[in-house]
Structure formats: C-alpha cells, structure tokens
Amino acid sequence: MRRHARAVRAQGLFDEVLEGSWKEEPSLRQLLRLARFRDVTVVPLFVSEGYFTGTVIPRELGFEWRGPVPPGGLTAVIDGHRVHYTRPYGVHPDMAEVIAARAAEVCGEWDPARTALVVLGHGTGRDRQSQQAIEQAAAALRGRGRFAEVQALYLDQAPRVDDWAALTRAPDVVIVPFFASEGWHTQDTIPHDLGLTGAVTEFPELPGGPRRVFYSRPVGTHPAVTRVIVRLVEDSLDAPLSPEEPAWRAAGAALLRASSGEAGLAVGELQVTPLPDGRCDLRSQVDAGRTDLTTVALSDLSAWTGRTADGTHRPIRTQRSLPRGWWAEVETSELRAALHAVYPAVLEEAYAWENGTLPVIPWTDTAERQSGLYAAVRRASPAQVAQARHKTCASCLRTPLWAGEPLSATFLTGDPQALPCPEACTLLVAAVREELGSHQETPAQGEVTHV
Numbered sequence: 001m002r003r004h005a006r007a008v009r010a011q012g013l014f015d016e017v018l019e020g021s022w023k024e025e026p027s028l029r030q031l032l033r034l035a036r037f038r039d040v041t042v043v044p045l046f047v048s049e050g051y052f053t054g055t056v057i058p059r060e061l062g063f064e065w066r067g068p069v070p071p072g073g074l075t076a077v078i079d080g081h082r083v084h085y086t087r088p089y090g091v092h093p094d095m096a097e098v099i100a101a102r103a104a105e106v107c108g109e110w111d112p113a114r115t116a117l118v119v120l121g122h123g124t125g126r127d128r129q130s131q132q133a134i135e136q137a138a139a140a141l142r143g144r145g146r147f148a149e150v151q152a153l154y155l156d157q158a159p160r161v162d163d164w165a166a167l168t169r170a171p172d173v174v175i176v177p178f179f180a181s182e183g184w185h186t187q188d189t190i191p192h193d194l195g196l197t198g199a200v201t202e203f204p205e206l207p208g209g210p211r212r213v214f215y216s217r218p219v220g221t222h223p224a225v226t227r228v229i230v231r232l233v234e235d236s237l238d239a240p241l242s243p244e245e246p247a248w249r250a251a252g253a254a255l256l257r258a259s260s261g262e263a264g265l266a267v268g269e270l271q272v273t274p275l276p277d278g279r280c281d282l283r284s285q286v287d288a289g290r291t292d293l294t295t296v297a298l299s300d301l302s303a304w305t306g307r308t309a310d311g312t313h314r315p316i317r318t319q320r321s322l323p324r325g326w327w328a329e330v331e332t333s334e335l336r337a338a339l340h341a342v343y344p345a346v347l348e349e350a351y352a353w354e355n356g357t358l359p360v361i362p363w364t365d366t367a368e369r370q371s372g373l374y375a376a377v378r379r380a381s382p383a384q385v386a387q388a389r390h391k392t393c394a395s396c397l398r399t400p401l402w403a404g405e406p407l408s409a410t411f412l413t414g415d416p417q418a419l420p421c422p423e424a425c426t427l428l429v430a431a432v433r434e435e436l437g438s439h440q441e442t443p444a445q446g447e448v449t450h451v
C-alpha cells in the first residue's frame, strides 16, 4: 500500500494522497478528517470484491451502501466531503495486462502454442463474487490468444490448483498468483503444496510427459497496479473539483502557532523543537540533548515509528511505545506531515475538539456497526467493555471521550499528554471480543450495553 501510494504521489496528479487501513492508524474512520480537500476518492487496494469492499469499508467510511459496489462506484456527502468510492483495482480490465507482465517476468518469450497460463486466486466457498475478478481476467487473456490455454484455479474452492497437471495440457505452465501481496500463501503454502522449488520447476515424470511450471510473483505488487489505481480515480471524477477545506487549513495554522515558541511543542512522547534556520527537530522526548541519534527522512518516518524498539508492529500509534534513538529534521511546511507520520490524525482531532466540532461516538454505536466476527461485541456487558478499556486504553496516550472520560485541554493548548479519542479503535473492539471469549457472563442476544 505504501509503495503504491508513494508512486501515485510522485506523479503529482493529485493534490493529496492519503493511506488508511481498517485495523491500524490512520484508520478508515479517521481518514476523512485528515483530507485537505472536499473531494475525496477512495480506492480499495483489494484484488477482488467481497465482504470487505462491499460491507466493511463503506460502513467504516460512513456510506449507507452495503453489497457489491456498482461499476461506476459510489458517491455520497459524508462529514462535509464529497466521497467517491471505487471498486477494487483487481476487477479493472487492465489487470489482464498486469498478469501478462508477471508471466513475462518468469518465462520471458514464451511459445503460445506450448504454454498454459494459470491465474491463481484464493477463492472462498462463502462468497462466489470474490472469484469474479479472476474469471474476468482469465477470460480476457483467453480471448487474446497469447497462451495455448488459460485456466482460473483456486486454493480454497474448485477447480483447485492442486489439480493443475490434470486441468492443463501444455508442457509449460505459468502460474500467476492473483494476490495483493507476498505472504504466507504465495511464499509458503503454494510452493510447498505444488512442490515448486523456485521460479521454474521441472516435473520430468508426470503422466503424459515432462512438464515445466513457472511461478511468478503476485500481481498486486507489480508497479503497473499504480497505473490501474490512477485510472480508477480519474474515472470517478465526473464533477468539477471543490476547494480546500477551511477546517483543514485552520488546523495546520494552529499547529504552526503552537510549535513556534522557543520551547517548541510536546505531543505525547514526541518533542518538536524549532531550529534557528526555521526548520524543526523531531525526536522522542527521552532523547532530548542526544547527538548520537539515527537521522530519519520524512518519507521513512511513518515506517520507522510504526514499530517498537524490539520490532513489534504499532497499529495504534498513540500507544506509549514510541521508539527512541532517532531524529528527523523537517521544514516548517512539512511539520504537519511529520506529525501525521508519527501520530496520525491527532492534530485534526485535537483541533476539532478545541472548536467543539469533534463528533464523539459512544460505544453502543461502535458496537452496533460491527459485523462478521466482531458483531459479538454487541453482547458485551458494561463490565466487560470497562475491563477491555482498562487493559487497552491504560497504555494509550489518548483520552477515551467515547467512554465519558473528561479532557480539559489538548497538546495545542499546553497539555502534551492530552489527545482526544472520540471513538473506540479497532484494538479496543478486538479486546472487547477477547473479554467475551474469556468470561462466562453473556447478556441476552441483541442486548446493547452502555459505558
């Protein structure tokens, strides 16, 4: 996701490129608050349609829509933004060429008369719609006649990739995983289950004669996917674009004011110090005065501070575990981006709270919104939610306003430790679910509790 976002940003086609996730910060719930302009297009980085693209993402963004996203995408006014939501990149017709490009990487100039292509999807018995993108891409490539045969095969549904030798006839077979990124399946289970030993594997003794299997990298990490993402955005822009958000600009001005004093600005565990040349020094507060720190570029700051000192992932960045031992020097004009890299959305939320415009979402609403595995949290008792909050929020810098905790200032007005939390995060929701699993007490079905 980061690599594609960086590549889109580098093209300079859009005034702003933001990244958001369901389970880490900035979350999909925070994303619109961060957007500088009124028009926002959201492209889901998924290879196929399904529960996440049709239910979870629209719901988290604030769309009423649930179900398969129509070809033209969705448009709605949400929190003052005009939000366009596209289908996932995997269903775009240009993905057929990305598959062909991946095939070319492993087998170069293949002979169309003796080469079969296998487009390999995960598949699921639960949602037939998820195979649509793979079938569509396979059909497009079949029609172009560049392979003797093209098969769409799957890991978790028929026709299965385990049967590739029986389902294809050509002596050479190119398998291209239709996956978003490298991972357990592409690197472990697929090669292991098929007996692949690398990019090319010889099978000299199969019934019907010797075969060769070429195994490519997954489609989702191919640089050409960036072009597909851009095309999806361009296709969604059918109206004149609207101007910058006044609230976005005002939040940036508040940050500059708060950080311009000689002492700089403390935010959570971060210290921002203005330098004589007009730039700013950012580092962990515990590293004040040190000269032996590693210099981190602004472009690497999010990834660098996204892990603890021992390498543990920090999905919620305001947990008290900001790594130490680094510093970054940025222009004043880059300060907002730098703060966002360390603590996503805290500026926008603090500014909105100071101005009385931050919507606080009670636990009951958050619980009601959950679906799938997490729908169970609706049954949590107040004691179970309080217990989850005690375990999770105690190590977080934010003050859970959603649970009724008071906040009298923010870091913008002098209290570095005061960061508003308007809505239970995914970590908290997961903790409530764990509480349900670890206690016998379960309220009646459908009961929604208050905290």
Ligand code: SF4
Residues within 6 Å of the ligand: 316, 318, 392, 393, 396, 397, 398, 399, 400, 421, 423, 424, 425, 426, 427, 428
């Ligand atoms: S819910 Fe708790 S842990 Fe999550 S961001 Fe808010 S205060 Fe932090």
